[in-house]
Amino acid sequence: MKEAFNPAINVIREAFAYQNRFAGSTMIFKIDFPVTTGTGFSYLMKDIALLVNSGIRVVIVPGCKEWIDTVLLKHNIVSEYSGAERITSDNAIPLVEMAAFHVATRYMTGLSASRVDAVIGNFVRARGRGVIDGVDMKYTGTVDKIFVSSMRRILDSGMAPILPCIGWSPSGKPYNVPSDEIAVSAASALAAVKLFIVTAGDFLKKEQLIIPAHTRTTADGRILRLNPREADEILMLNKYDDQETAAGERADKDRKKCLDMLRLALSASTAGVERVHIINGCEEGALLNELFTNLGVGTMLYADEYEAIRGIRNSDVPDILHIMEPLVCQDILIRRSAEDIQKKKDDYVVYVIDGSVHACGALHDLGDGQAELAALAADKAYSSMNMGRRIVYYLIEKARGLGMRRVLVFTTKTQDWFELLGFRETSIDTLPQQRRESYNYKRMSKIFALDLFGKPAGGS
Numbered sequence: 001m002k003e004a005f006n007p008a009i010n011v012i013r014e015a016f017a018y019q020n021r022f023a024g025s026t027m028i029f030k031i032d033f034p035v036t037t038g039t040g041f042s043y044l045m046k047d048i049a050l051l052v053n054s055g056i057r058v059v060i061v062p063g064c065k066e067w068i069d070t071v072l073l074k075h076n077i078v079s080e081y082s083g084a085e086r087i088t089s090d091n092a093i094p095l096v097e098m099a100a101f102h103v104a105t106r107y108m109t110g111l112s113a114s115r116v117d118a119v120i121g122n123f124v125r126a127r128g129r130g131v132i133d134g135v136d137m138k139y140t141g142t143v144d145k146i147f148v149s150s151m152r153r154i155l156d157s158g159m160a161p162i163l164p165c166i167g168w169s170p171s172g173k174p175y176n177v178p179s180d181e182i183a184v185s186a187a188s189a190l191a192a193v194k195l196f197i198v199t200a201g202d203f204l205k206k207e208q209l210i211i212p213a214h215t216r217t218t219a220d221g222r223i224l225r226l227n228p229r230e231a232d233e234i235l236m237l238n239k240y241d242d243q244e245t246a247a248g249e250r251a252d253k254d255r256k257k258c259l260d261m262l263r264l265a266l267s268a269s270t271a272g273v274e275r276v277h278i279i280n281g282c283e284e285g286a287l288l289n290e291l292f293t294n295l296g297v298g299t300m301l302y303a304d305e306y307e308a309i310r311g312i313r314n315s316d317v318p319d320i321l322h323i324m325e326p327l328v329c330q331d332i333l334i335r336r337s338a339e340d341i342q343k344k345k346d347d348y349v350v351y352v353i354d355g356s357v358h359a360c361g362a363l364h365d366l367g368d369g370q371a372e373l374a375a376l377a378a379d380k381a382y383s384s385m386n387m388g389r390r391i392v393y394y395l396i397e398k399a400r401g402l403g404m405r406r407v408l409v410f411t412t413k414t415q416d417w418f419e420l421l422g423f424r425e426t427s428i429d430t431l432p433q434q435r436r437e438s439y440n441y442k443r444m445s446k447i448f449a450l451d452l453f454g455k456p457a458g459g460s
């Protein structure tokens with residue numbers, strides 16, 4: 001086979017795999033108001049329409065805060081707040097309704113351009129927040145119930161429900177309900193597979209927050225993915241007091257926005273949403289990139305096991321061969337057949353991201369308390385994501401668990417990398433006899449070793 005790496009083909013493969021998996025599932029889009037004012041909005045709507053047309057059930061929850069502020073100000077109403085929550089007064093609620101429906105119609109317009117039917121509906125039953133700490137919240141409400149069967153009827157007929165930030169009491173009294181709360185309640189009630197938090201701007205970058213050293217980030221500093229425990233850790237490290245904000249300070253505003261989004265993502269995750277994605281709605285193609293590629297372009301909070309190192313299954317063998325092939329062609333790895341791998345199946349592990357194999361490695365017992373780390377390869381499109389390193393650490397721990405005293409590796413091109421991980425060059429004389437006899441003198445690989453006693457994995 002010829003050099004197999006072709007980024008475009010890989011993207012198409014990933015996209016098809018995801019499309020198959022998501023058809024028929026429900027996704028909620030909570031979209032911040034400023035996104036609707038940007039030039040990218042029409043593209044975002046086109047991409048959402050594409051999802052609807054490909055069989056994904058889409059629900060839109062428009063954020064409206066800034067537009068409500070504008071409308072109220074035009075009518076000389078300055079909102080009072082209790083903490084971060086607006087107190088919706090008697091004279092404000094008709095204007096809030098008007099503003100909420102005005103924003104919802106922007107989505108109707110956007111989807112109409114792609115001939116996707118949408119319905120702005122009264123799908124939220126609300127009740128008043130009442131009096132909190134002596135403060136009457138007036139027409140500010142909370143979600144009492146999502147009318148799931150009505151929404152399902154709309155979704156079943158291929159239409160997209162739009163939920164403005166208004167809910168009604170059983171007697172028909174309107175309440176202003178935060179769109180964040182509506183989005184989480186709808187996602188939970190409809191058992192959505194994903195909630196997208198679509199913002200206007202690049203958030204959750206490492207320069208905006210204090211983050212633990214183990215947080216997965218990309219080269220440009222984007223926080224790639226977090227599990228709920230890690231998200232919680234970031235919230236703790238950046239404990240934020242609203243009083244702290246010096247007015248107009250950009251860095252503080254960005255930090256607050258990041259933390260608000262993390263809190264929202266975490267509450268969705270706690271409510272049972274498996275994946276929450278935070279993306280920049282002003283970046284063209286961000287939605288499709290995030291949805292249909294493993295690396296995405298946003299930040300994902302995942303409640304389940306998203307990436308893992310595990311033993312191999314029969315169905316992994318073609319993927320392993322596919323990852324190795326370009327490296328075999330470059331003479332970096334020796335050629336192995338499917339049978340070779342099957343024969344030593346228990347020695348192999350794979351690095352899996354969202355169900356797809358992206359790296360592999362093996363640990364062979366050489367006897368005499370020594371093991372050989374071999375067949376280590378990472379998918380080129382996913383290099384420098386620490387997958388190689390994590391497989392090495394995993395196999396070192398495995399060797400340690402098996403009571404091995406030394407891990408060896410034979411390499412022609414990767415000595416510097418192994419040295420970084422704590423391996424040191426050794427001579428052929430130190431190999432167990434059988435391995436000494438099978439050493440390929442034509443290939444002349446260098447031999448590196450890591451002594452295990454007392455050393456943590458990866459330490460040099």
Ligand SMILES: CC(C)(COP(=O)(O)OP(=O)(O)OC[C@H]1O[C@@H](n2cnc3c(N)ncnc32)[C@H](O)[C@@H]1OP(=O)(O)O)[C@@H](O)C(=O)NCCC(=O)NCCS
Pocket residue numbers: 327332333359373374375376377378379382383384385386387388389390409410411413414415416417
């Ligand atoms: C070695 C290999 C497994 C690393 O996989 P990976 O998932 O990209 O590894 P990591 O993310 O943990 O490490 C990447 C870092 O190692 C560096 N690196 C990769 N290959 C290297 C090499 N041959 N020599 C020195 N450094 C190397 C990268 O430049 C990167 O540096 P950065 O973190 O400063 O950007 C991968 O490059 C590969 O498949 N190589 C070919 C196969 C091979 O050599 N196998 C070992 C023989 S068994």
